Amino acid sequence: MRVCLYGLGSIGSATARALLADPDVRITGAIDVDPRKTGRGLHSLLRMRGSSDVEVTADPAATLASGPHDIVIHSTGSRLKQIVAQLEQILGAGFPCVTSCEEMAFPEAAAPGLARRLDRAARAKGVALLGAGVNPGFVMDALVLALSGATREVEHIAVERVLDPLSRRRVFQKKVGIGMTWKEANRLVSDGSMGHVGLRESAHLVARGMGWNITSVDEDVRVLCADEAPKPRSRRASHPDAPVTGLRQTLIARSGRTERIRMEMLMQAGVEGAHDAITINGHPGLNLWIQGGIPGDEATVSCLINAARHAVAPPRAGLLTVLDLPLRPSHFRSSGSSRSPADATAAG
Amino acid sequence: MRVCLYGLGSIGSATARALLADPDVRITGAIDVDPRKTGRGLHSLLRMRGSSDVEVTADPAATLASGPHDIVIHSTGSRLKQIVAQLEQILGAGFPCVTSCEEMAFPEAAAPGLARRLDRAARAKGVALLGAGVNPGFVMDALVLALSGATREVEHIAVERVLDPLSRRRVFQKKVGIGMTWKEANRLVSDGSMGHVGLRESAHLVARGMGWNITSVDEDVRVLCADEAPKPRSRRASHPDAPVTGLRQTLIARSGRTERIRMEMLMQAGVEGAHDAITINGHPGLNLWIQGGIPGDEATVSCLINAARHAVAPPRAGLLTVLDLPLRPSHFRSSGSSRSPADATAAG
Numbered sequence: 001m002r003v004c005l006y007g008l009g010s011i012g013s014a015t016a017r018a019l020l021a022d023p024d025v026r027i028t029g030a031i032d033v034d035p036r037k038t039g040r041g042l043h044s045l046l047r048m049r050g051s052s053d054v055e056v057t058a059d060p061a062a063t064l065a066s067g068p069h070d071i072v073i074h075s076t077g078s079r080l081k082q083i084v085a086q087l088e089q090i091l092g093a094g095f096p097c098v099t100s101c102e103e104m105a106f107p108e109a110a111a112p113g114l115a116r117r118l119d120r121a122a123r124a125k126g127v128a129l130l131g132a133g134v135n136p137g138f139v140m141d142a143l144v145l146a147l148s149g150a151t152r153e154v155e156h157i158a159v160e161r162v163l164d165p166l167s168r169r170r171v172f173q174k175k176v177g178i179g180m181t182w183k184e185a186n187r188l189v190s191d192g193s194m195g196h197v198g199l200r201e202s203a204h205l206v207a208r209g210m211g212w213n214i215t216s217v218d219e220d221v222r223v224l225c226a227d228e229a230p231k232p233r234s235r236r237a238s239h240p241d242a243p244v245t246g247l248r249q250t251l252i253a254r255s256g257r258t259e260r261i262r263m264e265m266l267m268q269a270g271v272e273g274a275h276d277a278i279t280i281n282g283h284p285g286l287n288l289w290i291q292g293g294i295p296g297d298e299a300t301v302s303c304l305i306n307a308a309r310h311a312v313a314p315p316r317a318g319l320l321t322v323l324d325l326p327l328r329p330s331h332f333r334s335s336g337s338s339r340s341p342a343d344a345t346a347a348g
Numbered sequence: 349m350r351v352c353l354y355g356l357g358s359i360g361s362a363t364a365r366a367l368l369a370d371p372d373v374r375i376t377g378a379i380d381v382d383p384r385k386t387g388r389g390l391h392s393l394l395r396m397r398g399s400s401d402v403e404v405t406a407d408p409a410a411t412l413a414s415g416p417h418d419i420v421i422h423s424t425g426s427r428l429k430q431i432v433a434q435l436e437q438i439l440g441a442g443f444p445c446v447t448s449c450e451e452m453a454f455p456e457a458a459a460p461g462l463a464r465r466l467d468r469a470a471r472a473k474g475v476a477l478l479g480a481g482v483n484p485g486f487v488m489d490a491l492v493l494a495l496s497g498a499t500r501e502v503e504h505i506a507v508e509r510v511l512d513p514l515s516r517r518r519v520f521q522k523k524v525g526i527g528m529t530w531k532e533a534n535r536l537v538s539d540g541s542m543g544h545v546g547l548r549e550s551a552h553l554v555a556r557g558m559g560w561n562i563t564s565v566d567e568d569v570r571v572l573c574a575d576e577a578p579k580p581r582s583r584r585a586s587h588p589d590a591p592v593t594g595l596r597q598t599l600i601a602r603s604g605r606t607e608r609i610r611m612e613m614l615m616q617a618g619v620e621g622a623h624d625a626i627t628i629n630g631h632p633g634l635n636l637w638i639q640g641g642i643p644g645d646e647a648t649v650s651c652l653i654n655a656a657r658h659a660v661a662p663p664r665a666g667l668l669t670v671l672d673l674p675l676r677p678s679h680f681r682s683s684g685s686s687r688s689p690a691d692a693t694a695a696g
Contacts, residue, residue, distance in 0.1 A: 138498045146494035150486045152650040284646040289637045298632040302500040
């Protein structure tokens, strides 16, 4: 698989490291606008042994044109509006693309007009475009739907993810307000510029998978402070200058007056008992628990790479979601095929 | 969906009850050889309110011919050799079929010749045939592969299912030796006529999904007795007449000398901490836990019904496995479609 990387931030760099270690993959391009990165060789930038003739460039057009690439893995931002031109350039050059952009997990939620435009552009070139990652894209949506395969007459689905931002990279900590005062964090929350992006996308993916007609989606982001018991329904802090310890983010999706989906993320410094939990109210009822929670960044890299392999030979062209892919690692081949021992070694 | 039921044992009857309660489903035939069941109306047999014009018959040919049926849900036995003629009759009549027969989850393992014959028969009629259920078919295989979507470079997969047979139906208790002496149970284990059928099938499904070339599969069934600490590697009991409390069944699958898959089922009367657990050794490592374990019979009914809806419009004709189906409830429609509120109500 020949991969062009578009964006070498923390996710893009981690993806590059994983791909450089994979003998089945060749990196055929690396794009980033950061002047500290451009002009450098990829191995050197990533502080990896060995050398590659791939140089990081700030020129997407030239790098895309220098292909052939089998796929572009894109990782530059969370909001579709900020990155739509980049995706259009990739599609315009005729390449399939998997992006870590959270809103792209279900772009009809954030920007239905842009979603239609991207779908047309991908179809015009006969390639697939999709958003992937661990959240959104796996733990609060695809895994939920996988679990639902063993139940029926589902009435309600609840998903909870509890994590300690201190175990994550600095950029993530900043995203949940660590290092800010209560007042600063609340201003950013009001702007819509702080918090996890993706709950809404996950809820829409689950609703689509379940065949639910969702009529309302309510989201709430609450800033948490040190020495303060989290009170779900209050936004008052003891002091506007109190240091922020994280966020509690909740979403409720309803069909009419019936609550169908409840999602909650508690991202709090020092929180004990980090975990992911899925509860499906159906026949039978099902409870899934992942102790410690799925590690975010590392799993996002895996989800992106697995999705990339599927996107190279997609079920159809156009804008896809993870619901269109088999919930399986990329080295899955269709039933009836067999793999040689050499393949097995490479996969293992 | 018009469903013909073939086999009205505990799984078949529970499936019938679920289907009779579903307004989207009509039961168009019911077959069982038990003279206590034949000639009776389905509602009366299942002690359900209401009445149906469906009468249980012992004549598969006539009942199949009385269609049209969209699907036959078959549930008469665990071993392929015992039921292959029934499946051939169903396919011969031109109907797609989902069966709870455990060996049919991956029939190439138990009877590759029969698997090829069934594949040809299904292809000849352009219909799908597959085995489904919770185990094999979900918790120790499909769910494992779904989880693996968030990791890569997987080295090893371990799956454990711990359950208390006293919480299950009498037939299941007998299957694991409850009510027998150690000596009796060991004779049946040596015959291969006692124990859970399906570990081998699950291991093959996981290996296929992971792209692993499995060169050896070792299975061990150990009879457990009262007041005896389970010693995994010993078959000696304190007394041949000691009452059996259950079985510990293990499987190890290897690629060459590398252990790839370890599966263990502990089915022991009064066992505490029933659960299902999946551990994937990859990047990242993943641990999934289902407290209490997925309820076997109820989930098998759900798995059968979900698989039946997929098998009506399968990705291709022939012998399929659950790997060929989306890991999603049956009411999932492909991305881009939307559902009417009426649909949503029916699904809910």
